[in-house]
Structures are given as structure tokens and as C-alpha cells.
Amino acid sequence: MSQHRHTALRRSALVAIPAVAALLLAGCSGSGSGDETGGGDGAAEFSFTFATSNNLESPYESLAKAYMAEHPEVKITTNPTPNDKYGETIRTQLQAGNASDVIQTTPGSGDARGLIPLAEAGFLEPLGETAQGLVPAGSESIFEIDGETYGQPMDFTIAAVVASMGTAGQNGIDEWPTTESDLLDACGALAADGKSLLVLAGAAGPNAGLTAQGISATRVYAEDPDWNQQRADGETTFAESDGWQATLQEIIDLNDAGCFQPGVEGAGFDAITNGLAQGTSVGSFIPSGSAVEIAAAAPPEVDFKIQPFPAADGGDPYILASSNYTISINAASEKKEPAAEFVEWLATSEAQELYYEKSGLLPISEYQSLDLSETIYSPIVELLADGAYTTLPNNVWPNPSVYEALQVGVQGLLTGQKTIDQVLQDMDAAWEG
Amino acid sequence: MTMTHNRSETELVVVPGAKRRRRRDVAGRRPGLLKFGHWWWALPGILLVLAIHYVATTVGGFFAFTDWSGIGDFSWVGLDNFAEIFSDPSQILALSNTLFLAFASVVLSNIAGLTLAVALNRTLKTRYVLRVLFFMPVVLSPLAVSYVWKFIFDYNGPINVVLRAVGLGDLATAWVADPAWAIWTILVVVVWQNTGFAMVIYMAGLAAVPIEIEEAAAIDGAGLWQRFWHVTLPSIRPAIAISTTLGLVNGLRVFDQIMAMTGGGPAGATETLATQVYKESFALGNFGYGAALALVLTVIILVFAVIQQRMTSGRPDES
Numbered sequence: 175m176s177q178h179r180h181t182a183l184r185r186s187a188l189v190a191i192p193a194v195a196a197l198l199l200a201g202c203s204g205s206g207s208g209d210e211t212g213g214g215d216g217a218a219e220f221s222f223t224f225a226t227s228n229n230l231e232s233p234y235e236s237l238a239k240a241y242m243a244e245h246p247e248v249k250i251t252t253n254p255t256p257n258d259k260y261g262e263t264i265r266t267q268l269q270a271g272n273a274s275d276v277i278q279t280t281p282g283s284g285d286a287r288g289l290i291p292l293a294e295a296g297f298l299e300p301l302g303e304t305a306q307g308l309v310p311a312g313s314e315s316i317f318e319i320d321g322e323t324y325g326q327p328m329d330f331t332i333a334a335v336v337a338s339m340g341t342a343g344q345n346g347i348d349e350w351p352t353t354e355s356d357l358l359d360a361c362g363a364l365a366a367d368g369k370s371l372l373v374l375a376g377a378a379g380p381n382a383g384l385t386a387q388g389i390s391a392t393r394v395y396a397e398d399p400d401w402n403q404q405r406a407d408g409e410t411t412f413a414e415s416d417g418w419q420a421t422l423q424e425i426i427d428l429n430d431a432g433c434f435q436p437g438v439e440g441a442g443f444d445a446i447t448n449g450l451a452q453g454t455s456v457g458s459f460i461p462s463g464s465a466v467e468i469a470a471a472a473p474p475e476v477d478f479k480i481q482p483f484p485a486a487d488g489g490d491p492y493i494l495a496s497s498n499y500t501i502s503i504n505a506a507s508e509k510k511e512p513a514a515e516f517v518e519w520l521a522t523s524e525a526q527e528l529y530y531e532k533s534g535l536l537p538i539s540e541y542q543s544l545d546l547s548e549t550i551y552s553p554i555v556e557l558l559a560d561g562a563y564t565t566l567p568n569n570v571w572p573n574p575s576v577y578e579a580l581q582v583g584v585q586g587l588l589t590g591q592k593t594i595d596q597v598l599q600d601m602d603a604a605w606e607g
Numbered sequence: 608m609t610m611t612h613n614r615s616e617t618e619l620v621v622v623p624g625a626k627r628r629r630r631r632d633v634a635g636r637r638p639g640l641l642k643f644g645h646w647w648w649a650l651p652g653i654l655l656v657l658a659i660h661y662v663a664t665t666v667g668g669f670f671a672f673t674d675w676s677g678i679g680d681f682s683w684v685g686l687d688n689f690a691e692i693f694s695d696p697s698q699i700l701a702l703s704n705t706l707f708l709a710f711a712s713v714v715l716s717n718i719a720g721l722t723l724a725v726a727l728n729r730t731l732k733t734r735y736v737l738r739v740l741f742f743m744p745v746v747l748s749p750l751a752v753s754y755v756w757k758f759i760f761d762y763n764g765p766i767n768v769v770l771r772a773v774g775l776g777d778l779a780t781a782w783v784a785d786p787a788w789a790i791w792t793i794l795v796v797v798v799w800q801n802t803g804f805a806m807v808i809y810m811a812g813l814a815a816v817p818i819e820i821e822e823a824a825a826i827d828g829a830g831l832w833q834r835f836w837h838v839t840l841p842s843i844r845p846a847i848a849i850s851t852t853l854g855l856v857n858g859l860r861v862f863d864q865i866m867a868m869t870g871g872g873p874a875g876a877t878e879t880l881a882t883q884v885y886k887e888s889f890a891l892g893n894f895g896y897g898a899a900l901a902l903v904l905t906v907i908i909l910v911f912a913v914i915q916q917r918m919t920s921g922r923p924d925e926s
Contacts (some may be wrong), residue, residue: 437762
């Protein structure tokens with residue numbers, strides 16, 4: 175009897191264990207089938223993941239809708255993903271094999287969503303000639319590997335000072351300062367009235383980093399446009415660079431002169447929105463597209479313009495302008511053909527104009543033919559025409575830790591925790607890391 | 608029946624009778640089914656715990672010895688990640704911050720929790736309302752309340768407004784971005800939120816202390832402090848063990864409050880091992896290094912939890 179019972183128990187276990195395992199595996203496989211976009215004939219249906227920072231309709235959502243309206247046989251499933259977790263989300267999805275067919279990425283490798291490491295890991299599909307033709311001259315290294323292009327640029331983003339000329343005028347500043355001394359004078363005048371020329375989110379790494387990079391355009395890249403290549407070749411370091419020393423010294427000088435708002439070291443992005451919209455600050459280093467969003471929350475008289483940061487005495491004005499958003503195709507996608515057609519369509523004039531309208535960012539293929547004289551870009555039209563710009567440096571840097579060191583370093587300079595040499599040495603260490 | 612008549616009333620209540628023994632025998636007829644049932648019911652849970660908890664943790668531990676970036680290939684680097692952690696001053700600072708926040712929050716929240724529990728244990732008429740009020744922070748999301756506290760500590764927040772209003776504007780500072788104050792603002796929030804939890808544990812412990820013992824001590828001439836120190840405190844030793852152990856483990860892995868209030872800043876001044884694990888693994892793509900940090904954190908939690916248990920465990924001396 176006892177032996178019979180044990181046999182029955184073992185037999186039941188033999189049935190039960192595989193059954194439970196099968197159930198669990200079925201559960202796992204069920205959750206991992208996110209790349210299935212609904213079956214059908216499989217030719218006209220695919221998914222599209224992009225980053226979003228607010229609950230407004232993303233420009234990418236608008237583009238997908240416009241494409242579907244134009245191609246009724248196509249269905250695009252959009253996956254808006256929070257911006258602050260976007261990089262890690264797409265990395266996890268690509269690694270797990272359930273990423274969307276079309277993915278928004280960024281050029282280079284300085285960011286978790288950077289297309290170079292993703293392409294090197296085999297997650298991205300090489301794109302066609304259209305994408306290759308849109309890559310800005312001299313920026314190939316952040317879009318291509320071995321002659322193959324892995325991201326189609328969408329925008330031409332300007333990283334300079336977005337300034338409210340309305341607020342400036344109300345405070346007696348009729349012209350944007352073009353020299354260092356004019357800038358410091360304007361800072362002093364505004365600070366005396368409890369206002370600031372610049373608003374900086376010192377506790378928000380991306381803004382602290384963008385500010386330092388914006389200033390570096392005039393102190394580093396105006397003189398040595400290929401400085402990043404020199405650093406990559408080991409010909410120089412951040413710590414040895416007079417330009418980078420001057421860049422960080424400028425941040426300290428601006429802080430000492432009262433150019434930033436009080437409490438700058440602890441400020442977040444809300445300080446920028448509030449400062450610019452309420453008129454307590456004149457300008458800030460933010461991506462040009464953000465000016466469009468903030469203008470919507472501000473009174474009409476703010477009159478935002480993209481202004482170049484004044485060069486050092488004797489220097490020339492120089493700005494950062496590059497494509498910061500790219501579109502890539504998942505190498506594991508089973509819908510590569512319709513996905514590639516959509517990506518091709520994104521380069522058309524129709525799509526690029528819609529992108530400009532919705533995002534406020536200059537479209538990559540159209541910006542040279544656009545008349546910008548009556549837009550927020552009017553002060554930098556000549557600089558663009560003269561080619562007085564370079565790509566966003568951190569897109570070219572070899573890993574995200576270099577930019578992280580700069581972001582942390584800027585806050586350290588504002589609080590007095592770090593010296594210029596320490597920050598630059600940290601950046602060198604991260605570069606080698 | 609005869610047997611029942613011969614037993615005392617106490618025996619009838621306390622000692623299992625013959626009927627009960629017979630019932631156990633009846634149940635014992637099919638022990639195999641019962642055993643089989645128990646094992647069978649537990650299997651899905653055991654498998655899930657193994658798969659989600661132990662297998663995942665073990666795999667994560669394996670990556671601590673690699674240079675994996677989170678995507679693509681990786682190679683075995685041995686103990687390089689650990690050597691790098693212990694030679695990096697910023698990670699040593701993160702480790703010190705972790706230990707500081709853990710121990711300081713345990714000490715402060717337990718002292719405050721025990722004080723509140725003793726104060727609200729008996730006699731006070733409003734004790735039920737006050738218990739709810741003091742426990743309320745525990746049920747709130749740490750992330751959400753941290754954003755509220757960030758506003759309170761903001762340069763233009765209520766604290767500085769009050770300071771300026773009373774003529775102490777010179778003391779106003781960006782509290783969460785001040786290298787000297789930032790870690791203390793985190794500590795305030797952690798203690799504020801953990802105190803209610805400690806209070807509840809101590810109240811449960813105090814409820815089990817018979818009032819007769821305290822009365823006996825009082826009759827013997829023991830003062831208020833002597834009664835608390837020599838009678839009450841030894842009686843709630845298990846509660847102290849639970850509260851301090853849970854507090855220490857929670858303190859060692861504090862994350863939400865830091866990410867919401869300071870993001871690890873200013874310039875790394877409030878980084879802990881938990882925030883570094885997150886940043887290195889997910890923001891900077893150094894998954895192997897992040898896994899090594901996580902392993903260090905796990906070992907620290909394990910060691911301190913064991914030490915803590917050894918120091919505070921043991922039942923109160925009944926003699």
C-alpha cells in the first residue's frame with residue numbers, strides 16, 4: 175500500500191512539475207511577445223517607440239498619424255516612453271528581443287540611447303541612401319559604422335541661449351550682449367533688481383551640462399573645431415585644454431557676477447520654465463525646440479530668440495548645432511520593409527515641415543531652404559550660413575560617463591565642492607574609463 | 608464519560624481530551640494525501656521565488672565579475688570591478704553615506720518611535736487620533752512625499768520664506784544643494800517616514816507587557832525611569848530586534864528619497880550605494896560595475912542584519 179502511494183505521488187509529481195513549468199514558460203513567452211504587432215498580413219503593420227516628456231501629443235505621434243492618413247493600409251502602433259527612462263527602456267527591450275520595429279535614438283555614444291553602441295551590439299539595421307544623405311558633413315562618426323548609417327537624422331537643434339527679448343527690453347537691455355564685459359554689466363544690472371540674465375537648473379544634470387557645452391563652443395570649438403578628435407587621438411586632455419579651463423572658469427565668473435538666479439545650485443527644470451515664463455530671468459541654455467513649449471506658457475510679449483553666447487574677448491561667436499534625434503530600425507524586426515518605407519517618408523518635405531511645425535526644431539533636410547529671418551532663429555542665421563557651429567560635443571564623446579562628470583562637475587563648481595582641475599580630471603578619467 | 612468526570616475544570620480547557628486524540632488519529636489515516644497536498648500547493652510559489660528571486664539574483668551576481676554594458680557581449684574581468692569600487696573615492700563616499708543614513712535613521716526613528724509608543728500606550732485620551740496621525744507618513748509613497756519635502760527645502764520654499772520673514776534671511780540656502788546640509792535633509796525625511804512604523808512595532812510590544820509587572824515594580828519603589836529601563840525595555844526586546852533590523856535594512860537601501868530630493872547631488876554628496884547601483888547600471892551603461900556595487904550592498908546588508916539579530920535577539924529573561 176505504502177509503495178503504491180509513493181509511486182502514485184512520484185507519478186503525479188512527474189505530471190505536475192512539467193505542467194507548472196509549461197504554465198510558467200507560457201506566461202514568460204506571453205509577456206515577451208511585445209514585438210507582435212497584431213498579425214494580419216504582416217506587411218503593413220509595425221510599432222514605433224519614441225521618448226516623450228509631457229502629456230502633449232508628441233511630434234512623432236503626429237508624424238505617425240499623418241503617415242497612416244496618407245497610407246490607409248498601414249497601421250503604426252506608437253509607444254510613447256517617458257524621456258527620463260527612455261535609454262534604459264529601449265536597451266532592455268532590444269536585449270530582451272521585444273523592442274519596437276522603429277525606434278527613436280540619438281547620434282553617437284554619449285547617451286544610453288546613443289545609436290553607436292546599439293549598432294555595435296547588432297541591434298540596429300543599416301539604413302539606406304536617404305539616411306546617409308542627411309548625415310551632416312563631418313558628423314559621420316556619430317551616425318555610421320564602417321560606412322553603414324544606423325540612424326536617420328530628424329532635426330537640426332541649436333544649443334545656444336534661448337532669451338526673452340521682451341523681458342530683456344523691459345529691464346533696459348535692448349540688445350543682446352555681444353561681449354564678455356557687456357554680458358557681466360547686464361548681469362549686474364538685472365541682479366540689482368532681483369532678476370537674472372540667465373537661469374540655470376544647477377541640480378538638473380542635462381541643463382548644467384548643456385550650459386557648459388554651450389559656453390565651450392566659444393572657448394574650445396571656435397578655435398579648435400576638431401578638438402574632440404584631438405582628444406580621441408590622445409593629443410590633448412580636458413585638464414590640459416586652456417579652452418576647457420576657460421569654459422569652467424566662465425561658469426564660476428558668471429555665478430560670482432550674479433548672472434544666474436539665486437539658489438542656482440539647487441534649481442531644477444521648473445526654475446527655467448518659471449523664470450522665463452514669469453520674466454524673472456532673461457535667458458537659458460535650452461534646446462531650441464523647448465522655446466516653443468515655454469512660449470506657449472508665457473505671455474505673448476516674451477519674444478524668444480536664439481542668441482549666441484558672447485565669445486571671449488578677441489574671439490568669434492560660435493554655437494552648437496547638430497542633429498540630436500535620429501530614427502533607427504530594429505535589426506530583429508520582422509516588419510523591416512514597411513518600417514523602412516516609413517523612415518524614408520520621414521525625410522520628405524511634407525514630413526519635415528510637419529516635424530518643424532509640431533516640435534519647433536529645425537528639420538534636418540529643410541533648414542537651409544527655410545526663411546528664418548522672422549523666426550526665433552533670426553539672430554543666428556548668419557552663423558549658420560557661415561558654418562560657425564559644431565556638433566554637440568557629448569554626442570561624440572566615447573561614453574555617457576564623460577558627460578556625467580561634466581554635469582556633476584558644474585554643480586560642484588557652483589557649490590564650491592570641486593575645482594576646475596578636479597572636474598577636468600574627472601572627465602579625463604571617465605574618457606579613459 | 609467517566610474520564611471527563613475525573614478531570615478538573617482546568618484540565619478540561621487546557622489538556623487535549625481523548626476525543627481530540629481520536630480526531631488526530633482519524634486525520635492521520637491519510638498522511639500521504641496531506642503531505643502530498645502541502646507539497647503540491649507550495650510548488651508554484653517555490654518555483655516563482657526561485658526563478659524571480661534567487662535565480663535572478665544569482666545571475667546578477669555573476670555579471671558583477673564581467674564588464675557587460677547591459678547590451679551585447681561581455682568578458683570576464685574577475686575582481687576588477689570590486690578593486691575599482693574600493694579605489695574610487697566617490698564610491699567610498701557613497702558607502703559612508705549609506706552607512707550614515709542607515710545607522711542614523713535607525714537610531715533616531717527608533718528613539719522617536721519608542722517615545723511615541725510609550726506616550727500613546729495608555730491613559731492619553733487622544734491617543735487613537737494621534738496614533739493615526741503619526742502612522743500616516745508610513746502609508747504614503749516615499750517618492751511622492753520626497754517631492755513635497757523637496758519643495759519645502761527649496762530655495763524659494765516655505766523654510767526659507769519663514770527664515771526671511773523673521774529676519775534670518777542670511778541663513779536661507781538651497782538646502783538640498785548645500786554640501787553641508789543635503790545629507791541631513793535626506794535623513795530628516797527618512798526618519799520622519801520611518802518613525803510611525805517603529806511606533807507601531809513598539810506599541811505591539813508594549814501591549815504584551817502585563818501592567819501587573821509595572822505595578823509590582825512601582826510598589827517596590829521603582830521610579831518612572833527605573834520602571835521603563837528595568838521592566839518595560841527588557842520586556843519589549845523582541846520588538847526592538849524587529850524594529851531595528853527592518854529599519855537598518857531599509858536604511859541601507861534608501862533610494863527614492865535621494866533620487867527625488869537631490870539626485871545624489873550636490874556633486875555626489877548624497878550618493879549612496881543604492882543610487883550608484885542604479886546610475887552605473889542603467890544611466891551610464893556600466894552594468895557589470897553596477898552589479899558589483901549591488902553585490903557589495905547585499906553583503907553589507909546581510910552582515911549588518913546578522914550582527915543586529917545576534918545583538919538584539921534572545922527572549923527576555925523570565926527568571
